[in-house]
Amino acid sequence: MSSAGYLPPFHLGIDLGGTNIKSGVVDDTGKPLSAVSLPTETEQGPQIGTDNLAIAARKAVESSGLAWDQIQSIGLGSPGTLDLPAGMLIHPVNFPNWSNFPIRDELATRLNRSVAFQNDANAAAYGEFWAGAGRGAHTVVLLTLGTGIGCGVVNEGQIIEGRHSHGAECGHIIIQMENGRLCSCGQHGHLEAYASATSLVKRAHEALEGGAVSSLGEHLAEGPLTSRIIDLAAEAGDPLAVKLMEETAHYLAVGAVNLMHSFDPDMVLFGGGMIAAGPNFLNMIREGIQKLAFPICAARTRVEYAELGGDAGFIGAAGYARMKFKTP
Amino acid sequence: MSSAGYLPPFHLGIDLGGTNIKSGVVDDTGKPLSAVSLPTETEQGPQIGTDNLAIAARKAVESSGLAWDQIQSIGLGSPGTLDLPAGMLIHPVNFPNWSNFPIRDELATRLNRSVAFQNDANAAAYGEFWAGAGRGAHTVVLLTLGTGIGCGVVNEGQIIEGRHSHGAECGHIIIQMENGRLCSCGQHGHLEAYASATSLVKRAHEALEGGAVSSLGEHLAEGPLTSRIIDLAAEAGDPLAVKLMEETAHYLAVGAVNLMHSFDPDMVLFGGGMIAAGPNFLNMIREGIQKLAFPICAARTRVEYAELGGDAGFIGAAGYARMKFKTP
Numbered sequence: 001m002s003s004a005g006y007l008p009p010f011h012l013g014i015d016l017g018g019t020n021i022k023s024g025v026v027d028d029t030g031k032p033l034s035a036v037s038l039p040t041e042t043e044q045g046p047q048i049g050t051d052n053l054a055i056a057a058r059k060a061v062e063s064s065g066l067a068w069d070q071i072q073s074i075g076l077g078s079p080g081t082l083d084l085p086a087g088m089l090i091h092p093v094n095f096p097n098w099s100n101f102p103i104r105d106e107l108a109t110r111l112n113r114s115v116a117f118q119n120d121a122n123a124a125a126y127g128e129f130w131a132g133a134g135r136g137a138h139t140v141v142l143l144t145l146g147t148g149i150g151c152g153v154v155n156e157g158q159i160i161e162g163r164h165s166h167g168a169e170c171g172h173i174i175i176q177m178e179n180g181r182l183c184s185c186g187q188h189g190h191l192e193a194y195a196s197a198t199s200l201v202k203r204a205h206e207a208l209e210g211g212a213v214s215s216l217g218e219h220l221a222e223g224p225l226t227s228r229i230i231d232l233a234a235e236a237g238d239p240l241a242v243k244l245m246e247e248t249a250h251y252l253a254v255g256a257v258n259l260m261h262s263f264d265p266d267m268v269l270f271g272g273g274m275i276a277a278g279p280n281f282l283n284m285i286r287e288g289i290q291k292l293a294f295p296i297c298a299a300r301t302r303v304e305y306a307e308l309g310g311d312a313g314f315i316g317a318a319g320y321a322r323m324k325f326k327t328p
Numbered sequence: 329m330s331s332a333g334y335l336p337p338f339h340l341g342i343d344l345g346g347t348n349i350k351s352g353v354v355d356d357t358g359k360p361l362s363a364v365s366l367p368t369e370t371e372q373g374p375q376i377g378t379d380n381l382a383i384a385a386r387k388a389v390e391s392s393g394l395a396w397d398q399i400q401s402i403g404l405g406s407p408g409t410l411d412l413p414a415g416m417l418i419h420p421v422n423f424p425n426w427s428n429f430p431i432r433d434e435l436a437t438r439l440n441r442s443v444a445f446q447n448d449a450n451a452a453a454y455g456e457f458w459a460g461a462g463r464g465a466h467t468v469v470l471l472t473l474g475t476g477i478g479c480g481v482v483n484e485g486q487i488i489e490g491r492h493s494h495g496a497e498c499g500h501i502i503i504q505m506e507n508g509r510l511c512s513c514g515q516h517g518h519l520e521a522y523a524s525a526t527s528l529v530k531r532a533h534e535a536l537e538g539g540a541v542s543s544l545g546e547h548l549a550e551g552p553l554t555s556r557i558i559d560l561a562a563e564a565g566d567p568l569a570v571k572l573m574e575e576t577a578h579y580l581a582v583g584a585v586n587l588m589h590s591f592d593p594d595m596v597l598f599g600g601g602m603i604a605a606g607p608n609f610l611n612m613i614r615e616g617i618q619k620l621a622f623p624i625c626a627a628r629t630r631v632e633y634a635e636l637g638g639d640a641g642f643i644g645a646a647g648y649a650r651m652k653f654k655t656p
Binding site: 081090138139153155156158160161162163164165166167168169170172173174175176177178185187250251254257258259260261262263264265266292294296297300301 | 409418466467481483484486488489490491492493494495496497498500501502503504505506513515578579582585586587588589590591592593594620622624625628629
């Protein structure tokens with residue numbers, strides 16, 4: 001199908017974070033040719049922040065060695081709350097001074113190009129679906145385990161955006177309706193309130209304050225606990241840390257089963273900083289799913305770690321733009 | 329766009345139930361021209377049962393006054409477990425003697441026509457989306473409140489079938505992971521275990537056995553409790569019955585919010601026998617959703633009762649067939 005003068009298309013992705021902007025150029029299979037990172041400077045407000053997005057985009061193209069006319073499509077992933085059809089940041093929780101800002105079109109003006117706009121967690125899920133651990137799958141659910149729990153769902157190749165840009169906000173499904181733990185969003189009993197890195201550390205503190213004997217107590221004397229410290233203590237056999245990691249895996253299995261009984265994907269992926277816990281943790285999650293899911297789903301749904309790490313956002317934003325702007 | 333000789337298309341839907349088969353012909357807007365019902369005779373096995381499906385289909389066409397060549401598409405809705413792509417009944421919970429039966433093709437052979445095959449709850453959701461309370465919406469979640477809780481999701485016009493024909497099995501999402509009530513499926517803490525008609529009656533029995541004073545106790549002396557008796561007692565001001573209905577509405581709000589934070593539909597519908605409880609019950613569910621959902625979802629998602637009653641299944645099966653077999 002090639003013709004004289006045919007050049008393969010490339011795509012540019014930009015991932016807006018509260019601290020850093022990541023941007024990169026990928027080829028038509030999602031493989032990065034470049035990846036740059038620079039500070040968002042959210043405190044400077046959205047106009048300077050969007051200048052920074054444009055700078056990151058230009059650096060990513062420059063660093064790829066390509067010319068701009070080789071970039072077929074450009075995508076931006078952003079934390080919510082968003083209005084996706086309008087291209088608006090409505091209320092970004094961690095930088096509220098950017099509220100109600102038409103970020104998609106502001107960036108498009110600076111780059112003099114159309115920009116596809118997507119939720120960051122949805123973009124990461126699309127990245128894994130397109131070019132990561134979900135390659136070859138049709139329907140992929142990604143849960144990103146970090147400070148909070150992000151979620152994105154790609155259903156038969158299409159991102160579940162939702163009618164109000166709130167699709168796949170599955171960190172905020174209720175798994176414990178009675179006496180549920182407080183979530184960062186102010187509600188109770190959400191998956192995020194049980195299974196995020198923040199919750200893991202909080203539960204460790206509660207246990208220590210309750211008198212549990214654990215090597216974590218010594219760590220606490222040296223500095224703040226982190227999910228990685230707890231995970232390493234569990235690997236070293238600390239009983240409290242083992243218990244905390246087992247509970248976390250159980251909570252994640254509950255969340256995964258709820259998504260399996262809703263979307264019935266062929267693949268559930270876990271990403272984010274907490275997957276540094278490694279294969280034992282993944283196996284505990286899998287065992288929980290085996291106990292709780294319908295037999296056919298338990299037998300057939302693949303449960304894996306994500307593969308793209310911190311690049312999933314810009315790769316997925318580029319891939320989403322590629323799909324959205326594809327000429328049929 | 330009409331031409332000489334153009335005839336509007338009609339569609340035939342068949343809804344396989346454990347007790348009765350319902351079938352009807354609908355016009356191209358989903359309006360029924362006929363509706364027939366006859367016993368499934370599940371105990372006679374799947375061959376005679378499929379004969380009955382074909383008889384119901386023929387009666388529906390006959391009763392519509394149309395000729396067979398005016399029927400453009402034929403759809404069958406069936407309870408699960410199914411393999412939708414294969415057209416198989418895998419393990420119908422209430423008539424296990426039909427397990428592993430190629431029902432779609434057996435019916436197609438008897439009717440000498442292609443048959444579109446769908447899960448019954450998915451078909452009902454499609455019916456409401458196409459021709460019922462969900463008309464005009466893009467993404468609709470239907471929860472059917474009866475002996476169990478059925479669920480179907482139509483996302484941007486497409487049924488969420490899932491990769492293993494287990495899409496939208498949302499009666500079986502976990503809303504209470506610790507000390508959850510036993511579900512009919514054998515797991516604990518599912519939405520169905522809290523909010524089905526069966527659960528409502530069970531909770532009433534538990535309260536009465538625990539010594540609660542209520543007019544329901546007198547009903548119990550006369551015969552078995554039903555969800556309708558409890559609902560009527562609540563309307564008459566019986567405090568226990570009021571409490572039970574309020575709790576049920578709360579559980580349904582929890583379930584609805586989980587689906588809103590997953591699919592983010594423009595409409596959540598409740599159908600099934602329990603909606604006989606009327607507008608007060610619906611308003612209690614709505615109030616619960618207002619308290620628990622993200623603000624934008626709470627403000628914009630319409631929450632209504634379904635409109636098609638027991639016809640939703642065959643209307644939706646016909647509508648699904650219309651969509652599936654549409655010539656572009």
